[in-house]
Amino acid sequence: MAPGKSGSSIVKFSSLSSANRDDMNLIESEDGEIGEEINGGRAHLEFRFPPSSTNNGTSSHQSNDKEEPSEQRRKRSQRWRVRALLIILACIIITVLLLVWHFYNLQHFLEIRDKYRKVAKFNAETRYMSVLDKQGNLAAEFLLDSKGAVSGDLQYMHACNEPSETSSCLHWAHKNTSLSLTAFGFGDEDDIDKMHCIKVEWKMQSTTTPVDCVDLTVAPDDKVVWFGAHNYITYPHANMDSCDDPMLQYIPGGFSVKNPFGTILQNKGGSVIEPMWISSTGVVIKASTHHAVRVSEQVCKNGTNPQICLSSAPDDSHQSLHHDNDGFHMDYMVCVGDSLHAAHQETIEHFIKPLSQKHTVPEYFQDMTNDGAYFEGDVEKSIIGSIKPSDLPSTLHSQCSWLVEKPLWNIIIHDNDFATPSIEAHLQSLRKFGGTVHLSDIAQVYDKLGDFVLRNDVEVSMDNFTSVAKKSGFKIMLPFTPFVNYDTKHFNKAAMSGYLIFDEDQSVPSLTRLTTHEKTLFPGVIDLTNENASSWFINEITNFNTRAPVDYFHMFYGQSTWIPNHYRLSRPLHNPGHFSTLYADVAFKIGRCTVTDVAYDSQIRHQFVLLSPSQSMKETVSSALAAGLGGYPFFIPTFPCPLHEALKHMRPEAVQNGFIRWIQLVAFFPVMHIPWDYNTMINAGMNVDELTEMIQKYTDLRNSTTVHGIFEKAFLEAETNSTKPVLTPMWMAPNALNQRTNADEKQRILLLDDQFMIGTDLCVAPILEMDATKRDIYLPPGIWKDILTSQSFDIKYSKWIKNYKAEIGNIPVFVRV
Template identity: 20%
Template sequence: MLFGFLQVFFIIPFCSNMCVHIYVYRFVFITIIRTGLQLVGVLGAGSIPSDLPPPEPCDQAGLCWSFGSMASLSLTPTLDGQCHFVEWKSQFDSLADCFDMGQSYWYGGGEVFDQSWPIDGDTALMGDGGRPDVPYVTGDFFHNDFAGVLEPYWINTDGFGFYALRENPLFVSWNSSGDHQLCLKSRYEFPYPRPSVGQELGLRYFVCSTSDVKSMHLLALSKGFWSKPRDTPDQRVFEHPIWSTWARYKTLVNQARVLSFAEQIRQYGFNDSQLEIDDRWESCYGEHQFDAEKFPDPAAMVNQLHSQGFRVTLWIHPFINAECASFSEASAHVVSDANGLPALTSWWQGNLAGYFDYTRPSSGDWWSARIFKLKTDFGFDGFKIDAGETNWLPSGFDFSTRLPTNATPNGYSTAYVRTMERFGGMTEVRTGWAAQDVPIFTRMLDKSTVWGKANGLATIIPTLFQFGIEGYPFVLPDMIGGNGYNTVLPERELFIRWMQANVFMPTMQFSYTPWDYDLEVVDMALKMTSLHYQYSGLILTLASQAMTNGYPINRPLWWIDPTDPVAQTIDSEYLLGDDVLVAPVLQTGAVTKDIYLPKGVWRDEADPSHPVYTGPMWLYSYSAPLDILPYFTRVSPLQ
């Protein structure tokens, strides 16, 4: 156990309310106690120089300490007594507050390659190494520790939680070197810009306590740690699948293939929300001009697709390659260095490129005008917009005249998403930082065409949960079957199980098609897309309710019974609202599944004539052959 030699100071047999016990030596040791549960931490761990004298109280209440003229630490209770605001002000090079993870389960944090639910599963995945001390910034987890969606927010099943202010130059470690600690750290190291000489280093966060994990999450919502959606995105995207050219055609897409793709979709009897033309349609990346050889008449193509009932969207990105003809003009609108000169970066389709600067309103307007011109010239209905994370920023980036130092670099991702909102409710992005109020779709980063936890099918539900509890309910799971970067076509079984797993999520997206396999798969897909449409009214209702309550559309099982220790660990089932439970098969070769039903009376919708089940209970070896998606509906409302 962390700080085991200190436990003698903190053993309290009972505390009727939330209590904070503090022991001050060279560091500040804190225990938050509620009804026999405790959260133990060391504030200033490894941060305080050894030659400083012990801290002295700086107020009568005993919740503020000064470390000479070098630092101060305060703990301020909120009016309701459920949280304390922890604030460091210092001249130190770094600050670190570390808390013992205890025996409870934890949720939250960032989108990662091997997403787990609860996130304690990271420990099992990574051995004793856990997750090392890394900057808490948006990125691409194929190159960085986190992907595009993250919030400085963690909660556990004992009802404790943390919310760190976004202004922190935050580094986070999780069970690093097997220490079983969650550490919040602050320091001005890349990618955080160094402030002016003499500016203090701070670390600011809330630590809160409630009765259970759901109550903790509802408390976070009531505190307004993030904003709720201002509206709901496009209705049709909730109802019918997106059809993307990407995984099926990759960069070999052209006008003839797009039109053939559309014909096939209609030939096999499928509906759509939109047909999306993905990479690579441009003559030069960032030029926003069609490659005339691949797309000889894009306006005629879009008109033909419209006549077939399709809406048409186009893949867009925030880069312009240096070899493009308009780079000279565009260079005034890309991220610049401290001298105001264009700073170049590299990305997956270019070694030298500018990254458009959406923190500068005039540049966002200039870029947006080019995108709107694609709508007016060719008739596109909307856009899939890629990237937007901080890892693509050039190393010499400088936002000092536009963003406060404490809003950099993640403020770039915020400005990016807010710029994309202007393209309407069909828009999808793949990053989010302080952008929960923007009513567009948030896409999971490219999934790999594999079954397991290596960014495969097994990570879809954990990622769905992570987006949801961090305030992004309008989730676009990635393409059914994954992106196929290491295969021509997903195996048949994987494609079917992936499709089934998506049915009760907010949206569905195909690129590999059911007819790439056989007519039996086509029939299954028609049934699954019809089932999704059947429940789209409920999905739309939940999406609308998210504007006022902030709840996820898809919820973990503990949402309806937060103290159920089994429900707290389930990562292969999910809820749609409170009354639909979905238990897709996620393992290769499996034709049965052990299904957990939490409290309530449940009807088996795959076999509705079967007597109802009363939870909590396990259904062991539930029969789920390849054409069966197990799902259940609650017979009576949640009490």
């Protein structure tokens, strides 16, 4: 190998064969030496690089390049100028596009924040609203104005409240429409954000109104369950065959009501109504009761895209309210809590029972609360609005202990059976239990509807009935209605005094239509918006009570659907459902233990509410859980079917078993309501002795030290802790939904609507089918003991017990040890 020049570096490469000099295109060194050398057939190539500099700092390698001509430099400069201009132009175009996109987003994509974080995003073009949880994940998705009632471009928008980022108001020229979105977070020093909400409010001058829908399947959890205060399991339990659920008034109803002209008045029905839904992921939807709301629960068998849709109408029409027509108005809120339990608790505390709340709702959220403000154009609240739990003289359990601790007998006595011996025979088997006898047939009780005079004729003797019942040790409950029939002595007086609801011209009383088993009546309806009319009604009932030995009253027919189709009220209401609220107000003033058959925006009263009849005992449990969820813990169940009707379709043995299962079920309800049609049962060959034995067994169990103490504690908690029902669903049990509960197990617990807790220490798993003698049971963590069989279970996390036996005389009831 040739030695390199002093100060140069040599890099050697080897190959298996010699390389061709021309092909290798090697660079010669200064002395022209390539440095190729053959050694035994193996080539060694040496590349010699000159040192970077010499001692005097100049390069050892001299460039042979010649200076660039001036023309080339000029062309080169021009090329650079063109490139720079293109780059600048591209930057300008990109900047303009970004600015356009930014201003487009400002006009169409809104971010709504509370004082802590972003809570919702709204696309004004597509009208999709995404509600976010605390982590910024999608919690629920709404499509506002899903039917396209509002057309045209967005006119302008601005902040509705301060701080500006918490609200946005959008305006369209079409139909003078406005939409406001306002956020608020609830919390305290310990937990700065227990729940955050966004309020949605539409206003427009139109008869075609927006319909807002929420997709029930959009949730962080694909096993999501939705609950309602009317239909307990709203989703995924789908009992409707049709997916076309019409938009109907969400007010108390439950009857097929016709006005005098034969028009059928449709509504969602039921005795307990609260426009509130809550998901297992902690999302709450609550519509304001300050305005009428229509609801469509589009959840059906084999249906796709399950959703709840909300709307309203400017005339509030299933009836013509004839109030000040300021156009269409609908508002509701969507809230997100940390959990299902937390979201329910915060909603009840702040909005459902706001008079007992610990925290203040901001003014712009005030109309979302059930605050007792019923009348239009008036900030005055109903007298009940000033009632607080601390103002009540004693707890419902103690003041109405006779109703709570002893059975309420729904007595069925047929005409011509009111002779003293017949009544004595009817009540003889019930004497040892005591309790309250309740006659619910209005036609039997009163001579004429609205005259407040007991019926006494050749077929019915109410004097005989009340006398025998009192001598047998029973208390008496009789029904009342807000009706005054046109042929009664009170009708003219009430009409002349303006105590009845009048027609649109306020010229004559407007009549409703009531069909009894004997005849059809056309009574006038007392105008409960008139304080003088309400006072007159209460005084008449009080005077009646001095003449008749009556202990309790049941206020029937309080649904606003009984109001005639065309009418004018003394004071216009925000919402036709508030007629039912005012009726509950009257019942409250008559007596603390008065029972109503309606519940709407009246949770603060702590009254007994009679549930509408269900189609099955399972539906009765579901209705009870829904009532508790909506803030009505003190309910009275109604037997699904009259005994004489059941005996027409089933054998007496099956009816007997169903009756026993009913006795077992209602023994663990706030009031033990039992139908008693003695003559029908005897004539059908039913075993009355067995039934009375069951009644004795379960009244004794209900009044035992353990169960009575748990009931009393649950009643007290339901009155003092406004968020706690007497009967609670299984997911409310302590540690039921613990960290070890997987998604499938969690959903299975959430869907339990045939089992319940009383407080935290009593678990009831009733048998709800007539001939069943076993069922699956869920037990939450704890040590549990079956009260009737003494079988014990030590549950560390949670447990399902398959095919737990319960013969006809037993019901699975577990107490926490």
